[in-house]
Amino acid sequence: MSLVQTELVAVLVVFNGDTPRVLTLEDGRSLPNGPLRTDDRSLQASLRAAVERQTGVAVGHLEQLYTFADHPPADGEPRRVAISYLALTRVGAERRAEHANPFDDAGSPAAWRDWYDYFPWEDQACPHAAPAIGVLLQRLDDWITWQSPERWEELRQRRDQVFGLNGESWNDELVLQRYELLYEAGLVPEAQMADIGGDACVTGLAMRHDHRRILATAMARLRAKIRYRPVIYELMPDQFTLFALQQAVERVAGRHVHKQNFRRQVAHQGLIEETGEESREAGGRPARLYRFRRSVVMERAVAGSKLPIVRAR
Amino acid sequence: MSLVQTELVAVLVVFNGDTPRVLTLEDGRSLPNGPLRTDDRSLQASLRAAVERQTGVAVGHLEQLYTFADHPPADGEPRRVAISYLALTRVGAERRAEHANPFDDAGSPAAWRDWYDYFPWEDQACPHAAPAIGVLLQRLDDWITWQSPERWEELRQRRDQVFGLNGESWNDELVLQRYELLYEAGLVPEAQMADIGGDACVTGLAMRHDHRRILATAMARLRAKIRYRPVIYELMPDQFTLFALQQAVERVAGRHVHKQNFRRQVAHQGLIEETGEESREAGGRPARLYRFRRSVVMERAVAGSKLPIVRAR
DNA sequence: AAGATTAATGCTCAATATGAGTATTAATCG
DNA sequence: CGATTAATACTCATATTGAGCATTAATCTT
Known part of the structure; x- marks a missing residue:
């Protein structure tokens, strides 16, 4: 049937003068989220309520990002669909997270995190990020070499495009494409079944479910917009x-x-x-x-x- | 709870050399749609399958538009969420609609319709559409006058912006904003509870549910893109x-x-x-x-x- | 066959927009 | 006082955009 479990996921962004930060739960491993409740007026209203309840932060500018479906579950579980939103918050409003209701349902505090902690390679303006990016690109190269030779051409071209190598120029809006390439290459922790962690300063912090993909979508949208x-x-x-x-x-x-x-x-x-x-x-x-x-x-x-x-x- | 009925809705567009057309069902009153089925690989796959099953048309370029929720139902019914897609189809592929499986579940034929039948005022290049637009703007003006005087300023400004009047220029991407203003003014048939029909050449053809809103979203997206x-x-x-x-x-x-x-x-x-x-x-x-x-x-x-x-x- | 009609093409021109500099000014800090 | 940190003023070449005129090459009409 078409009954699915619908989840609303929010990427709340704030800029404190230093770096863009996103609101996270579970020690930085997930994004604020909540169910779509039948009695809420609209999707947006439902999301605002969920975020404010869960984190105490008042949501300002809000726009829908994308709707994701997870992979079909094996057992009879209902399928999960996530409707994601980008929310922009002014400094000051964001303070409430630390006072009003700093603990989510699981008891872990809501915290603002540098979004480049999740995507270190996206910070092209920061010179000291270069070595980590070098390591990452090296691993990507190794992975390509491991693939069947007839894919080399295509994969290298894709790598050059999304990472702005060999004559291509860096396009800051390709956040999602870069993440997906790395995911495909098994270079981000989410790609592995076991939670091996990896070196966060190279591969970025991991998140539960597809929350890092949602974060990538949000970054791309904001950069474009x-x-x-x-x-x-x-x-x-x-x-x-x-x-x-x-x-x-x-x-x-x-x-x-x-x-x-x-x-x-x-x-x-x-x-x-x-x-x-x-x-x-x-x-x-x-x-x-x-x-x-x-x-x-x-x-x-x-x-x-x-x-x-x-x-x- | 968060169990909602999830529907996929597609706006299939084709250009036959004369006008853009959209694929419709129920004598032009609804868009192709289908449930999200648990066993489909992805949302896109689910949508492709549903459209091809329902109309016989092969879907080409496909992109997600927006996810809408209807108003909260009064009774215990599950809430309906519609995930909408824009699909672009090349002439030729679209022919299959007339042969393969021209009847939808309700027994009415799938048919391609000029998208300006639904939004006559959107055709600014067509000089003979001008009189109908004049009538529409007149009605909009009447409606504004009926509102409380303190809203006049705001409403007139909004009207000027979205319809490109009084010094503002016409912005072809504001399809949705125009539709919503007309909806608010009760000038499109969907806005009335009873199906009074109205004069289609002025207010455009009506559609069931929020399908015309989805169509407006699709037009806006395509024009922007x-x-x-x-x-x-x-x-x-x-x-x-x-x-x-x-x-x-x-x-x-x-x-x-x-x-x-x-x-x-x-x-x-x-x-x-x-x-x-x-x-x-x-x-x-x-x-x-x-x-x-x-x-x-x-x-x-x-x-x-x-x-x-x-x-x- | 002549002239009207329908388009495709070629070219110019002014007004902006954009990317990349150099130079100058006005404050604080140590 | 001089180094430092920014803000601000100007210049310049190039690219993009909107708008137009003029010419060419075919078909269609009479």
Whole structure:
């Protein structure tokens, strides 16, 4: 029959000025989730309720990501379907996780984790991540060599594309494709039946079920979306400097941005306005503070707003 | 509990050279659909099987659209969740609908219908649709006037945005937003409890459940996607002229394209190649025939490919 | 056969948008 | 006071985009 167990899974993202973080349960091994309850008004309402109940965090911007089905169960168990969402949370709202209800049903605390802990290779802007990526690529290479020779061509091409090697350029939106290639190659712990762990700084932290795949989908979506919709502002506090905004973009995208062009484009869009105040936290020339013009965005919610992310050479 | 009835719904699109068509059942009142069966390998596999069983059409390019939940049922019925997909079908493959298994479970034939029958106002390229759009906008205006005066401002702004009035420009991707505004205003038959029908050439054909909403989602997705991914080729036959390609884009987007710029950009992308043959069907200077370079696309599946759709003035 | 019609093509032009620099200014820190 | 940290101002070449004019090559009509 078509009765399936439907689960809602949320990827809550917050940017604390340093790195994007995701809300996790079970010591970082799963994402907040809950059942779709018949009495909730909508999927979104159901998800908000579940997350707030489970973690105490108020959910802001919310958008559906993708619906996954697990593999068909052998026994008569109902099939599990996961409807996943991306939720963006402003710093401040995220604090409630540590106070309100910091324990999930299993008794382990809800915790915010650097999303690059799960995908170290996605942080291309961070130079000290390079060695680990080198190790990973070496293992990938070894795996390819172990496959039947007629697949070499295809696999190497795929590797070059998704990891931006041999003339291809790094595409920060291919988070899911990279994860899936690594999964296929058995290089992430989830791919093994036994929980062998592996070296987390190379293969990233593992998660239960397909939660890391969902996280990859969320990262890819967010990276894609900040280029054409002003969603980055959903992660910013009320007031912020242009540098802080740029850092948010850089840390989300995992790559550097040309500062002057970034400012030019942001100014050009007219989505923010000066507050008149200045920030002198960084020790340097004080930076003007800006605020997001929510009213304007309502108007052109649709028009799009690109952010200048430098092309890789 | 979290047991819900999960339904898969497909929007199959074909372009026959004249207009985009969608595959419908029940005399055009519903979309092909089927349950998620526990023994199918994946959601996609389940959907392909259901559609082919129900309509006899082989599904080509397939992508997930969105997962909808209906309103909470009053009685103890399980809740219905619909996972919707967009499927693009090449002409030829679509023929099978008329031969193989032309009757659905209820005994009514599967039929391809002009998608603008369901959304007449979406066809902005068609001049004779203008009067009907005028009537619709008039009714929308009347409805706004009936609302409480403090909502007028907001509603008129929303109307101007989604319908491209008073200085706003028409955005062909807002299919869903337009439908939802009309729904809210009670201007589409689905919004009424009783099936009063209404004048289909103004309000469009109605569908059961939320199938027209799903169709709107599919149209919006396709219109958005042809701008940055080469999906339009999924609707083209093996060989085609540039003019045919342009018409496919125009009919899908519901707006005109600048011919020379269109050709320039298509040529620039290098996604197609001449076959060496010519078509002299149209009675004019013979047009060169092209074919889509599938191999190239595998390489830059990701790179994107924009199509020049003219901005509205 | 002449002229209308239907398209395909070739080419120009201005307005933006983009990527990558250099140079200057204004503050803090030690 | 000078090093450091940023913010900010400008320049420049190149690419992209929107819009148009002009020409060519076929068929269709009379």
